[in-house]
Amino acid sequence: MGGWAIAVHGGAGVDPNLPLERQEQAKVLLTRCLNIGISALRSSLPAIDVVELVVRELESDPLFNSGRGSALTEKGTVEMEASIMDGHGRRCGAVSGVTTVKSPVSLARLVMEKSPHSYLAFSGAEELRPPTGGVEMVDNEYFITEENVGMLQLAKEANTILFDYRIPTVGFDKCSAVVENPLQMNGLPISVYAPETVGCVVVDGEGRCAAATSTGGLMNKMSGRIGDSPLIGAGTYACEVCGVSCTGEGEAIIRGTLAREVAAVMEYKGLGLQEAVDYVVKERLDQGKAGLIAVSRNGEVAYGFNCIGMFRGCATQDGFMEVGIWE
Amino acid sequence: MGWAIALHGGAGDIPVTLPPERRVPREATLRRCLDIGVAALQSKRSPLDVVELVVRELENCPHFNAGRGSVLTSDGTVEMEACIMDGKTKKCGAVSGLTTVVNPISLSRLVMEKTPHIYLAFDGAEAFAREQGVETLDRSHFITAENIERLKQAKEANRVQLDYTLPTPKEQAKETIVAEGDSQIGTVGCVAVDNNGNLATATSTGGLVNKMVGRIGDTPIIGAGTYANSLCAVSATGKGEAIMRATVARDVAALMEYKGLSLKEATAYVIEECAPKGTAGLVAVSAKGEVTMQFNTTGMFRACATEDGYSEMGIWPSV
Numbered sequence: 076m077g078g079w080a081i082a083v084h085g086g087a088g089v090d091p092n093l094p095l096e097r098q099e100q101a102k103v104l105l106t107r108c109l110n111i112g113i114s115a116l117r118s119s120l121p122a123i124d125v126v127e128l129v130v131r132e133l134e135s136d137p138l139f140n141s142g143r144g145s146a147l148t149e150k151g152t153v154e155m156e157a158s159i160m161d162g163h164g165r166r167c168g169a170v171s172g173v174t175t176v177k178s179p180v181s182l183a184r185l186v187m188e189k190s191p192h193s194y195l196a197f198s199g200a201e202e203l204r205p206p207t208g209g210v211e212m213v214d215n216e217y218f219i220t221e222e223n224v225g226m227l228q229l230a231k232e233a234n235t236i237l238f239d240y241r242i243p244t245v246g247f248d249k250c251s252a253v254v255e256n257p258l259q260m261n262g263l264p265i266s267v268y269a270p271e272t273v274g275c276v277v278v279d280g281e282g283r284c285a286a287a288t289s290t291g292g293l294m295n296k297m298s299g300r301i302g303d304s305p306l307i308g309a310g311t312y313a314c315e316v317c318g319v320s321c322t323g324e325g326e327a328i329i330r331g332t333l334a335r336e337v338a339a340v341m342e343y344k345g346l347g348l349q350e351a352v353d354y355v356v357k358e359r360l361d362q363g364k365a366g367l368i369a370v371s372r373n374g375e376v377a378y379g380f381n382c383i384g385m386f387r388g389c390a391t392q393d394g395f396m397e398v399g400i401w402e
Numbered sequence: 403m404g405w406a407i408a409l410h411g412g413a414g415d416i417p418v419t420l421p422p423e424r425r426v427p428r429e430a431t432l433r434r435c436l437d438i439g440v441a442a443l444q445s446k447r448s449p450l451d452v453v454e455l456v457v458r459e460l461e462n463c464p465h466f467n468a469g470r471g472s473v474l475t476s477d478g479t480v481e482m483e484a485c486i487m488d489g490k491t492k493k494c495g496a497v498s499g500l501t502t503v504v505n506p507i508s509l510s511r512l513v514m515e516k517t518p519h520i521y522l523a524f525d526g527a528e529a530f531a532r533e534q535g536v537e538t539l540d541r542s543h544f545i546t547a548e549n550i551e552r553l554k555q556a557k558e559a560n561r562v563q564l565d566y567t568l569p570t571p572k573e574q575a576k577e578t579i580v581a582e583g584d585s586q587i588g589t590v591g592c593v594a595v596d597n598n599g600n601l602a603t604a605t606s607t608g609g610l611v612n613k614m615v616g617r618i619g620d621t622p623i624i625g626a627g628t629y630a631n632s633l634c635a636v637s638a639t640g641k642g643e644a645i646m647r648a649t650v651a652r653d654v655a656a657l658m659e660y661k662g663l664s665l666k667e668a669t670a671y672v673i674e675e676c677a678p679k680g681t682a683g684l685v686a687v688s689a690k691g692e693v694t695m696q697f698n699t700t701g702m703f704r705a706c707a708t709e710d711g712y713s714e715m716g717i718w719p720s721v
Binding site: 165166167169171172190191192193194195196197198199200201202203296297298299300301302306307308309312325326329330332335336339340343344361 | 493610
């Protein structure tokens with residue numbers, strides 16, 4: 076047994092021109108969340124509790140694209156999604172289309188523990204009211220920040236420059252004269268793209284792995300769009316071997332079943348954690364851009380990404396700690 | 403290398419005493435859908451077209467739990483979901499929470515081909531259906547008398563379970579459901595491969611009887627109920643929550659890719675080792691034109707055919 080380990084992320088695909096002040100804010104938030112996780116692990120909380128706790132904290136801070144601060148749909152509303160998985164027993168819960176529940180990750184946990192199902196969406200998710208209570212509700216306005224209202228405007232303008240139904244990553248060469256910033260994620264110029272899905276993976280002192288991911292999704296998304304974050308095996312996965320949370324171009328992550336893949340190459344190919352992460356980022360993303368964080372039951376921690384930057388932080392029991400954005 | 407096709411109409415506790423009036427129409431539909439698929443492959447339609455075509459037919463049949471004939475939520479409504487995936491390009495589309503779309507599988511294909519997204523759900527998916535002009539019908543079209551009765555029985559069984567915490571009545575309640583037979587099953591799916599090794603898969607379902615409104619199962623989830631790549635195409639059915647957790651469809655492909663297992667070995671491993679007993683069944687084809695249909699439940703409505711003339715149709719384990 077290698078002791079506990081934790082990693083957090085705040086999204087992959089960062090605008091290289093992101094103001095330094097914003098970079099600093101992100102690092103402060105990641106460090107704070109990491110410290111919350113570390114002290115929970117030191118007080119022997121199980122991995123599943125720790126990932127929920129850390130993601131709740133990220134959701135309540137408006138900086139990243141989850142909970143408060145979520146990206147807006149084309150209608151200007153917030154539709155959040157989240158999932159959580161306990162590697163110990165492979166139990167999981169997921170939610171999509173959440174509009175008034177303050178902490179989507181905690182609602183995902185309730186789906187896992189208090190419903191006969193694994194995944195609830197839209198009104199069904201909103202109406203999940205366990206008799207024990209514990210679901211804090213807020214107005215949809217709570218999640219909407221002024222900054223994101225402006226971003227939605229920019230995204231709409233960028234979209235009108237392009238075309239309504241784009242096939243991702245095709246057509247940009249031809250449009251690059253029009254688009255000021257050729258860097259793009261998910262079909263949007265990177266300055267508009269809201270990458271900052273959040274996630275946390277933890278292995279506790281007893282070798283139990285867990286993972287959780289939460290997001291507002293894509294800026295200017297169609298209402299009803301589901302991305303990779305709530306999908307078990309795509310954005311989130313945990314089993315006896317490891318815990319994984321992904322972020323980036325959702326459609327590429329879904330096609331690549333990215334989170335499950337890290338576990339699958341460890342189980343079926345015998346790769347180590349870092350090897351598995353590197354293999355998956357290199358071989359399973361095709362053209363897509365994404366990043367992921369992972370922990371193994373042996374207390375290792377790893378991350379990988381194939382785009383410019385990923386907000387991330389990690390720490391292990393033996394005192395290693397790192398918070399970073401760029402390579 | 404020849405073409406191959408397999409389809410299913412759900413796996414679960416199908417009682418061997420299933421009355422002929424429930425068995426015969428399903429067998430007839432399986433046979434008819436297999437013939438449609440075989441004819442389409444023989445006339446060189448792409449596997450993606452073939453799986454869509456076959457699943458549309460299955461959705462139109464009220465005896466299976468997809469499209470018309472979908473089982474009902476706890477509110478007595480229908481919420482359908484479907485998923486389609488092309489093996490070569492790994493392009494895919496999925497929909498959930500449909501209430502008026504006659505053929506959910508075709509809408510999932512439109513999500514794949516006409517939107518930058520993969521997965522649309524509930525009101526957004528319905529709005530997209532209107533925008534694309536696909537055939538829609540009143541919600542009542544999808545609701546059959548049989549499913550109203552199934553919901554009633556499921557609710558009664560649940561009430562018994564809630565009222566008595568002692569194990570004995572619980573068991574009795576379970577028996578009632580089993581005696582009723584095939585209430586939880588009937589998800590439909592199809593996988594196909596052509597002479598050039600192009601693969602595709604499609605799955606469609608009404609979900610679970612008495613499910614909570616908003617419940618999403620394994621069917622629309624890439625890697626759980628549905629998956630195809632350049633090696634194989636898989637469509638799974640059974641207890642959604644278990645299939646999701648075990649990423650059943652992707653694991654068949656992963657075992658072939660990473661462990662070098664054959665299609666039959668990979669599916670056998672997933673069905674025997676990964677998915678708990680009584681929870682899953684699947685149909686799969688490989689790029690080489692192999693076909694397999696496996697399940698760890700009492701039965702699975704299934705049929706398959708290959709170019710060299712092999713054909714099989716069944717419900718319970720073949721002896």
